[in-house]
Amino acid sequence: MKKSILAAAVAALIAASTGAALADDVKVGALMGITGPLANFIPPILNAAKLAEADVNAGGGILGGQNFVLVVADGQAAAQPSVDAASKLVNLENVAAIMGALSSGATIASANAVSIPNNVLQVSPTATSPAVTDIKDNDYLYRIVPSDNYQGQVLANIVLDEGLNKVAVAYVNNDYGVGIANTFKASFEEKGGTVTAFEKHEDKKNSYRGELATLASSGADALVVIAYAGGSGAKIVKQSLENGFFDRFIGTDGLRDDLLIEQVGPEALATSFFSSPTSPGENPAADALHKRFDETYGEGSDKPFVDQTYDATMLIALAIEKAGSTDREAIKAALREVANAPGEVVGPGEWEKAVKLIAAGKDINYEGAAGSHEFDDNGDVAGFIGKFIVDGDSYKQIAVFE
Amino acid sequence: MIDFINFYLIPGITLGSIYALGAVGVSMIFGILRFAHFAHGDLMTVGAYAALTAVWVLGIPALAAIPFAIIVTCLAALLADRLFYRPLRDLPTIYTVIASFGVALILRSIVQTVWGTDSQVYMTGFQKPTIFFDTFRIATRHIQIILATAALTVALHYFLSRTRLGKSMRAVADDPDLAAVAGLDTERIIRWTWIIGAALAAIAGVFVGLDTDVHTNLGWNLLLPMFAAALLGGIGKPLGAIAGGLIIGIAEEACTYPFFGDTLIAPSYKSAVAFVIMVLILIYRPQGLFRGRLM
Structure with missing residues (x-):
């Protein structure tokens, strides 16, 4: 008896969870590191994705009026949990494409283990590691932030411009940290700077004083920290200040x-x-998006990766619309067509216009809030790097490099 | 040498104190209830967040919030025992071990739902350490953590060796059948095991938050070194667990010191130290340093 009640309950649960996704829904996975070292970045990023979702539905829906639904999954910004979450999205939720993951390690792992073998389009708004470029992805993996090959070079220039010729580097031991640290070091040394110490560390430890003592004894003027603030970065800065290792x-x-x-x-x-x-310095499309974002969510449009996440979600929606179905192969093929020039330009918030153009058989070119998103053969984009300083309890952009 | 004390030894003792307080609970639960309690780290997380709430609501310093942390964590532990572990008590312990995995996830999810997933701090800003004799730089919070752990160790020793309840606990840990035949009230002893284990876990959780920050994986990340510490000290030997915690904490930090001019182990590998110690003990001295029970 008990067993049959249990079975009925399980059946009801399954019916309820699948019932929520009606036949008229087009589902796209949002693979986010909701818990873990990137947790603090998430609320505005998730709102950006939801704003794109709302824009699509408010503009008449997708594929002839169907609901565009984001299915959020937590990858903890780490490799293994992201693989599990992506595999749940693809196999259980049967999503048409995946927006995410956020960290480079999570993106590479989930793409290699899930998206690429299952022929699912994956667009990361934030994975910056140079390693993403070289993945054999059969064209299923894209990102809409510039590779750290680029950020590393720009950072080297910024540091030298500040008159700092001797720096120590502390970087976290994952795809993100290793990637950008190496490109920074190569570029900085090539331009005449000296990296006095170069030390990798493990995330999530309580004390980094040992590593910092070694780095400080190398005679550097400042410390370059390449790590997530929530994982090890904030602890490194705090412990450096407390013990007088570094103050810059x-x-x-x-x-x-x-x-x-x-x-x-x-x-x-x-x-x-x-x-x-x-984002580019002057961009009316981005300004309009930020205004709408703040009206909807109160605040947060100036936070990192809001623009990129909105654009990634929008690009996926456009690719699905262009493909004309949730056929994963067709969606992949459509992404470059909607993202790259030539074509009639559409921007954030112009979903209805884009749908009409696609229906009329016209080629479109999405120019987003974070840039124009012209994918090269590796699925990478060129982009903009900003220089930021602390201003009150947030950050202020003081220069943009292209 | 001064560098070694300031930047390796003192942080190592602090870290070891936190491991030690967590490991006492792991060791006692392993000894008395006979299962590896995987939710122990998340009990620490619960304690850290309970204290955070008290800090927010009452505006008191984190150390003063410890009683709140203890109460909430003890309730959580007793509730978990009543709902999930007690019904499984007569089954093979592997059922309880798996259940404790489930409890760990439940606790963490509750914390994430109630307090959110952001990491938080008890106090913004940083403190300059106190400087002793112009050479030793020790952060005030490290002094507090180390002294508090020392005081708790003395109290625990007194409790286990002098009080009736403490002696009963040791009796159950040493030989449960004999203890039952002798007429000891096992359920009462189990209840107190949870209270003491959870209280120490709550204190350890607050200490972690005080030393670095409060986040939802705080306790889970420390689980492995805590188990290593409990094994090193000997299962069912609370004082052994304290020694084990200190040894592992100090070993983890000290192994990265450049003793011979060059770093002994690259700092990125220091997490492996607890693993290595644990494996070595299991192979060569499974009863631990203090002659604990064999698993």
Whole structure:
């Protein structure tokens, strides 16, 4: 008896969960590191994805009026949980494509283990590691941030421009940290700077004083921290300040997190600066998007990767519309057509116009809030890197490099 | 040498103190209830967040919030025992072990739902360490953590060796059948095992938050070194677990010191130290340093 009740309950649960996804839904997975070292970045990023979802549905829906539904899965910004989450999205939720993951390690792992073998289009809004470029992805993996080959070079220039010729580098031991640290080091040394110490560390430890003592004894003027603020970055900065190892820090996009200011205080970071992929300096489409974002969610349009996430979600929706069905192969083939020139330009919030153009058989070219997104053969884009400083309890962009 | 003390030894003792407090609970639960309690790390997380709430609501410092952390964590542990572990008590322990995995996930998800997934701090900003004799730089919170752990160790020793309840616990840990025949109230002892284990876990959780930050994987990340510490000290030997925790904490930090001019182990491998120690003990001295029970 008990067993049959249980069976009925399980059956009801399954019916309820699949019932939510009606036949008229077009599902796209959003693979996010909701918990883990990137947790603090997530709320505005998730809102950006939801804004794109709402824009599609408000503009008449997708594939002839169907509902566009984002299915969010937590990959913990780590490789193994992301593979599990992606495999749930693909095999259980049967999504048409995946937007994500956020960290490079999670993106590479989920693409290699799930998306590529299952022929699912995956577009990461934030994976910056150079290693993403060289994956044999049969054209299923794209990203809409520039590779760290680029951020590393720009950062080297910014650091030298500040008059810092001797720096130590602490970087986290994952695809993101190793990738950008190596490109930074090569570029910095080539341009005449000296990297006095170059030390990788493991995420999520409680004390980095040992590593920092070694780095500090190398005689550097400042410390370049390439790590996620929520994983090890904020602890490294804090422990450096406490023990007088370093008082000036240079961070990449992973460290440029409000959490850092919250934990360390803005005064101590007055001389520090940060690099991060950003949007073009003047972009009316982005300004309009930010305004709508803040009206809908109260705040957060200036946070990292909001533009990129909106664009990634929008591009996937456009590719599905262009493909005319949820056939995964066709979606993949359609992505470049809607993203790359030539074609009539559509921007954020112009879903209805895009649908009409596609229906009329016209070629479109999505120019997003974060840039024009012209994918090259590797599925990479060129982009913009901003230089940021601390301003109150958040960051202010003071220069843009293309 | 001064560098070694300031930047390797003191942080190592601090880390070891946190492992030690967590490992006591793991060791006692393993000794008395006979199963590896995988939810112990997440009990620490619950404690850290309970204290965070008290800090927010009452505006008190984190150390003063420890009683709240203890109460909430003990309730969580007793509830988990009543709902999930007690019904499985008579089955082979592997059922309880798996159940404790489930409890770990439940606790973490509750914490994520209630407090969110962002990492938080008890106090913004950073403290300059106190400088002793112009050479030793020790952060105030490290002094607090180390002294508190020392005091708790003394109290625990007194409790186990002098009080009736403490002696009963040791009796159950040493030989449960004999203890039952002798008429000891096993359920009561189990209840107190949970209370002590959870209270120490809550304190350890607050200490982690005090030393670095409070996040939802705080306890889970420390679970492996805590198990290693419990094994090193000997299962069912709470004081052994404290020694084990300190040894592992210090070993983890000290192994990265450049003793011979060059770093002994690259710092990125220091997480492996607890693993290596645990494997070596299991192979060569499975009863642990303090002659604990064999698994």
